[in-house]
Amino acid sequence: MPRPLRLILLAGALLGAGLVGWLTAASFAPQTAARGSRLVVDREVSYLMQKLGDEQLDDEGQRQLLERLLALGRLQEAQQVLHPLLEKEPGSLGLALLMADLRRLNGDSRGARTDLDQLLRLHPDHPEVLNLRILVEIQDGRTTQALQLLTQRFQNLGPGRRGDMGMLLADLQRRSGQVNAAAGLYQQLAEESPTDARPLLALAMLRQEQGKAEEVSDLLEKARQRRGNEGDADELIDTLASSWGLSALRIRAGRPASLPQAAVPAP
16 A cells, blocks of 8 residues: 555656645645654544544544544545545545545546546646646556647647646656657747746756756756856756766856865765
């Protein structure tokens, strides 16, 4: 059974972006370590389950039970406890997303897809809904369908409004082997959003994988400028440059040639 933390991180791990923040927003992040041992949590769950069975558990108690079940990885029971909470708050996007993800993790891809399609009708441009919908397709081995869905959504939005969706689409293209398409889309996004450094950084990573060091340096310097740090230290840019062995980057940004380059700490 997947660890509960995967409910937050799995989409980012598969799609290359930390894009599922609704669980923490709904205040269901696991706190097992802070509460003591698993044995203690197991006892708390047994007590709360008994109260739930006796219909003596209020909404706050149900939320506490849900949180502990997620922390223990008891996802089938978590889905059962979530159901009445969602019925009481049908307009809660966070709870609806959690239900869809629990369906996915519990093997009900069809149910998750149905829930998410309904949410997309209500929130057609919501990135977290779309991210999870795409994740369902990828988990089922339907990468082509995921690309088609993202492409259609991307094309329906105008320049300046589709940066997040475009980044997701380009990353999925890259991971699907469509490297040239991904590179072209990163460049397009960089032109459409002249203050957004993310497309340049993503394209720099792609070019670094291809061994194009000179182009990587140019892209990182442009990204530095967009981040408002032209000529100044930028931890993200400097770390990437250092890890890729681009010792000339700080000189290009106006740093003195005699300034030594920071070493990358050993992992």
